Amino acid sequence: MTKKYVGQRIKRNEDPRLLTGQALFMDDIELPGLLHAAFLRSDYAHARIKSIDTSAAFKRPGVVAVYTAEDFGDYWHPGPLQVPPPLAIAGAVFNTKGLPPIGKDKVRFSGEPLAVVIAESRYIAEDAFNDIVVDLEPLDVVTDLEKALEPGTTLVHDDLGTNLAADVKQESGNYAAARVKADVVIKRRFNIDRGASGAMENRGLIVDWDEKSQNMTVWSNCQAPIPIRNTIAANLRLSDSQVRVITPFVGGGFGPKIMTSQADDVLLPWISMRLKRPIKWIEDRRENFLGTTSERDQIHDCEIALTKDGKLLGFSDVFYHNTGAYDPYGMTVPLNTQTHTTGSYNIPNFYTQVIMVFTNTMVVTPVRGAGRMYGNFVMERMLDIAAKEMRIDPVELRRRNLIQPNQFPVKTGIIGQDFVENVLDSGNYPATLQKALDIISYEKFVKEELPRLRAQGKQVGISVVCFVEGTAVGPYEGARVNVDGTGKVTVVTGVSTQGQGHYTTFAQIVAEQLGVDVSDVRVITGDTGHFHWGVGTFASRGATVAGNAINNAATKVRSKILKLASKLLETPEDELELDSGVVRVADIPQKSITLGELAWKANPTRGIIDPNMEPGLEATAFYGPTHGATGQGSVAMIVEVDPETMLVKINRFVIAHDCGTIINPLILDGQIQGGVSMGIGNAFYEKMVYDENGQLLNASLMDYLLPLSTDMPPKIELGHLETPSPLNPMGSKGVGEAGAIPTPACFVQAVENALAGYNIEILESPLSPNRLWELVQKR
Amino acid sequence: MSDLVNVKVTVNGTKYERSVEPRLLLSDFIRHELGLTGTHVGCEHGVCGACTILFDGQSVRSCLMFAVQAHRHEIRTVENLGTPEHLHPLQEAFHEKHGLQCGFCTPGILMTMLPFVENNRNPSEEDIREALSGNICRCTGYEFIVDAVKLASQKMTATGS
Numbered sequence: 001m002t003k004k005y006v007g008q009r010i011k012r013n014e015d016p017r018l019l020t021g022q023a024l025f026m027d028d029i030e031l032p033g034l035l036h037a038a039f040l041r042s043d044y045a046h047a048r049i050k051s052i053d054t055s056a057a058f059k060r061p062g063v064v065a066v067y068t069a070e071d072f073g074d075y076w077h078p079g080p081l082q083v084p085p086p087l088a089i090a091g092a093v094f095n096t097k098g099l100p101p102i103g104k105d106k107v108r109f110s111g112e113p114l115a116v117v118i119a120e121s122r123y124i125a126e127d128a129f130n131d132i133v134v135d136l137e138p139l140d141v142v143t144d145l146e147k148a149l150e151p152g153t154t155l156v157h158d159d160l161g162t163n164l165a166a167d168v169k170q171e172s173g174n175y176a177a178a179r180v181k182a183d184v185v186i187k188r189r190f191n192i193d194r195g196a197s198g199a200m201e202n203r204g205l206i207v208d209w210d211e212k213s214q215n216m217t218v219w220s221n222c223q224a225p226i227p228i229r230n231t232i233a234a235n236l237r238l239s240d241s242q243v244r245v246i247t248p249f250v251g252g253g254f255g256p257k258i259m260t261s262q263a264d265d266v267l268l269p270w271i272s273m274r275l276k277r278p279i280k281w282i283e284d285r286r287e288n289f290l291g292t293t294s295e296r297d298q299i300h301d302c303e304i305a306l307t308k309d310g311k312l313l314g315f316s317d318v319f320y321h322n323t324g325a326y327d328p329y330g331m332t333v334p335l336n337t338q339t340h341t342t343g344s345y346n347i348p349n350f351y352t353q354v355i356m357v358f359t360n361t362m363v364v365t366p367v368r369g370a371g372r373m374y375g376n377f378v379m380e381r382m383l384d385i386a387a388k389e390m391r392i393d394p395v396e397l398r399r400r401n402l403i404q405p406n407q408f409p410v411k412t413g414i415i416g417q418d419f420v421e422n423v424l425d426s427g428n429y430p431a432t433l434q435k436a437l438d439i440i441s442y443e444k445f446v447k448e449e450l451p452r453l454r455a456q457g458k459q460v461g462i463s464v465v466c467f468v469e470g471t472a473v474g475p476y477e478g479a480r481v482n483v484d485g486t487g488k489v490t491v492v493t494g495v496s497t498q499g500q501g502h503y504t505t506f507a508q509i510v511a512e513q514l515g516v517d518v519s520d521v522r523v524i525t526g527d528t529g530h531f532h533w534g535v536g537t538f539a540s541r542g543a544t545v546a547g548n549a550i551n552n553a554a555t556k557v558r559s560k561i562l563k564l565a566s567k568l569l570e571t572p573e574d575e576l577e578l579d580s581g582v583v584r585v586a587d588i589p590q591k592s593i594t595l596g597e598l599a600w601k602a603n604p605t606r607g608i609i610d611p612n613m614e615p616g617l618e619a620t621a622f623y624g625p626t627h628g629a630t631g632q633g634s635v636a637m638i639v640e641v642d643p644e645t646m647l648v649k650i651n652r653f654v655i656a657h658d659c660g661t662i663i664n665p666l667i668l669d670g671q672i673q674g675g676v677s678m679g680i681g682n683a684f685y686e687k688m689v690y691d692e693n694g695q696l697l698n699a700s701l702m703d704y705l706l707p708l709s710t711d712m713p714p715k716i717e718l719g720h721l722e723t724p725s726p727l728n729p730m731g732s733k734g735v736g737e738a739g740a741i742p743t744p745a746c747f748v749q750a751v752e753n754a755l756a757g758y759n760i761e762i763l764e765s766p767l768s769p770n771r772l773w774e775l776v777q778k779r
Numbered sequence: 780m781s782d783l784v785n786v787k788v789t790v791n792g793t794k795y796e797r798s799v800e801p802r803l804l805l806s807d808f809i810r811h812e813l814g815l816t817g818t819h820v821g822c823e824h825g826v827c828g829a830c831t832i833l834f835d836g837q838s839v840r841s842c843l844m845f846a847v848q849a850h851r852h853e854i855r856t857v858e859n860l861g862t863p864e865h866l867h868p869l870q871e872a873f874h875e876k877h878g879l880q881c882g883f884c885t886p887g888i889l890m891t892m893l894p895f896v897e898n899n900r901n902p903s904e905e906d907i908r909e910a911l912s913g914n915i916c917r918c919t920g921y922e923f924i925v926d927a928v929k930l931a932s933q934k935m936t937a938t939g940s
Contacts, residue, residue, distance in 0.1 A: 014882070016874070019870040020870065021857040021858045021886050025819065025883065027810070027820070123803075198917050199883075200827060200829055200884045200916070201819070201821065202821075251819065251821075252883060254917070284822075284823050285821065669923075670880055670919060673919060674919055677917075677921070701822050709908040709924070712908075715922065
């Protein structure tokens with residue numbers, strides 16, 4: 001059945017308002033009597049708080065209040081874990097250290113809040129920082145992951161007696177036995193770093209406690225409004241029904257905006273209730289670097305074991321993971337690393353151990369890719385290193401070990417971030433590899449062009465990697481679909497939107513079921529006043545999980561429409577069709593009724609109704625998968641490294657990708673391209689640099705480089721395959737993080753290939769011109 | 780707190796007169812004094828370009844200026860380019876080519892590209908990328924933005940805009 005709306009390149013519903021500056025973002029909101037909050041943050045990464053004297057700040061005209069941890073009394077407590085600990089994994093060691101909303105007794109990272117100032121304007125609030133006298137006793141700082149576990153090193157959390165945050169071992173098969181049987185065993189250590197999410201809109205919150213109505217309205221540019229609503233209500237002992245959290249248009253999410261129970265959403269609602277005034281807080285960019293979570297370093301010690309024919313027998317990966325000063329997000333990031341290491345390959349024996357460490361740096365929580373990229377990096381690098389050592393073509397080595405289409409579902413034996421075993425549901429991995437190779441003309445390039453270019457003295461290189469992307473994890477999402485009296489349709493769901501086109505893709509799903517135009521479907525996302533069951537937008541789950549809930553709800557509405565129309569038109573349901581906002585008899589188009597008329601008929605204001613009748617043409621439905629759906633793809637890149645400047649130019653970038661049923665190809669392409677640009681950033685431009693004092697040295701966009709238009713390849717060449725997922729009625733999988741996951745491995749491999757003349761091995765990411773020069777000089 | 784300074788500025792054809800602190804940023808003045816919130820603030824240190832407006836016809840970062848510097852000058856913001864019902868050809872092209880995702884950087888990009896397409900008939904892709912390199916977009920990877928600008932240039936050349 002060809003679909004009219006799903007699968008079509010439909011232009012976005014939300015564009016006209018966004019393009020004309022008529023879309024509501026957080027900081028656009030003005031309220032009568034609005035006050036402004038600013039957070040004074042610690043410069044020191046590790047220090048005992050001896051005293052904070054705020055008295056002078058109160059004397060400043062325009063300052064309404066100043067609070068420190070002491071002022072919050074019993075209300076102050078370390079935040080709950082956002083994600084439960086990994087109890088599902090046997091033998092897991094996990095030390096819970098939730099994020100406190102504001103520093104008390106001790107600060108543990110540079111940027112930790114010390115005081116919050118409430119004033120008539122943001123300018124005055126920030127002026128008041130100069131009035132506050134903070135007496136800190138600096139302590140030794142720990143930033144190095146390995147040193148953090150050496151005896152005698154300063155402790156981030158004294159009561160733990162260790163800087164160990166977690167130790168989780170997982171194994172499938174028996175690696176120790178496998179390596180004995182192997183013909184080739186290769187060991188390497190990798191240093192991998194990621195960075196900030198870099199959303200163009202910084203984090204913010206507006207809270208309006210209305211004393212007379214006893215209601216609280218919160219505007220938050222977060223990715224998970226329902227959990228925020230629930231925790232705010234619980235924290236303040238309010239009824240859920242008294243708190244409404246609304247997400248307006250959001251200027252990019254990418255992960256850190258999922259984090260709740262932070263200074264803003266814990267403290268400002270409490271303050272608003274006490275002052276009985278609305279309060280607004282918006283980060284500035286420097287504050288975002290210091291005070292908002294990011295993803296950072298891991299150190300991997302890997303071993304790969306193969307037969308002399310290049311068959312993978314086993315892989316071992318012991319890695320350190322930096323969680324920063326607290327671990328509010330549990331093990332999500334490193335568990336994703338563990339489930340994405342074996343990737344697209346058959347590896348019968350796999351051992352993985354994560355040693356998670358507290359350091360005096362900002363907390364680590366997911367950034368687009370959420371830990372998957374590190375697993376992909378080490379596997380793909382090891383494969384290339386093995387290929388070189390064994391003199392097997394790197395593509396051929398991959399081909400020999402790819403999971404085949406007839407093997408699905410593949411149970412990996414490794415538990416993931418959703419605390420169930422990671423199972424690969426479907427795909428055609430050899431086909432995506434072949435597609436990438438075809439698009440980049442791999443054979444021809446390697447045999448003819450590469451030697452020719454190198455003979456001209458050009459440092460050109462090519463690389464090919466494969467990747468998997470775990471998406472669409474549970475637990476569930478929900479939606480409600482309703483036909484309005486005008487005949488237009490409204491759909492509401494709990495997830496929020498940060499640019500990925502939900503206002504269009506969700507409308508397409510409804511349009512498909514109800515035969516209305518996509519532009520006649522109004523989509524409301526992330527407003528707990530409209531819908532308050534669900535979790536949030538992260539882990540590439542919105543389109544699939546919320547999308548399927550929407551599909552389920554729309555299907556129910558369709559059946560209500562047909563049932564009522566059948567009665568009114570005196571025609572059997574199977575002779576009716578829904579098209580252009582009308583229900584009509586298939587061969588007698590004049591015999592019809594509009595959806596609007598039907599909606600009125602479905603909601604009488606007089607008379608009696610049938611028992612069990614539900615009014616209107618509305619339905620609510622939920623969807624929760626048994627486990628996440630796994631997308632997959634292959635990436636190929638050709639780069640050229642300038643011998644003098646060590647700048648890298650990407651000549652060609654190819655990605656062949658399979659995310660199951662495609663809802664909107666235009667939006668899909670945009671998601672992949674955006675992910676790729678973040679991956680390029682992580683490979684060559686982005687690094688959060690902390691010094692030995694735990695100071696973030698590059699907390700600005702001048703010094704933390706986000707990729708620009710001139711840093712991107714001339715075209716991202718896309719190939720799509722569609723292997724529908726058997727896990728959900730729509731057959732879809734997520735794709736939001738796809739571009740970010742494999743790009744660093746592919747980039748590093750291409751650069752290493754380009755510098756083949758120097759015979760260096762690159763075991764790290766990100767690179768930079770300086771770093772490449774260093775690596776080359778060392779040779 | 781310093782004395783307030785009188786500022787007379789024309790924005791989108793309308794004359795405004797306000798008394799402001801000398802240190803009030805032009806971006807804050809446009810957004811919060813005048814309520815024109817289409818111009819967005821991404822960094823306040825002049826790198827991301829989201830706050831770009833036209834100042835006497837030139838693309839300028841409003842976060843790097845003070846409101847008082849706009850005294851007796853003319854400003855044009857994204858609100859003046861088109862409406863949701865009647866998009867400017869440049870905006871149409873972005874809609875056509877999916878040149879925006881979250882839309883936060885978009886007004887700044889539009890106000891940077893507007894003089895560029897008006898003054899460059901038939902720019903090459905390289906020219907466009909160069910002109911765009913002062914605006915950061917974290918969502919799109921820029922490719923569809925470049926396509927949109929190319930399309931807009933074709934449209935606007937054809938209609939003689």
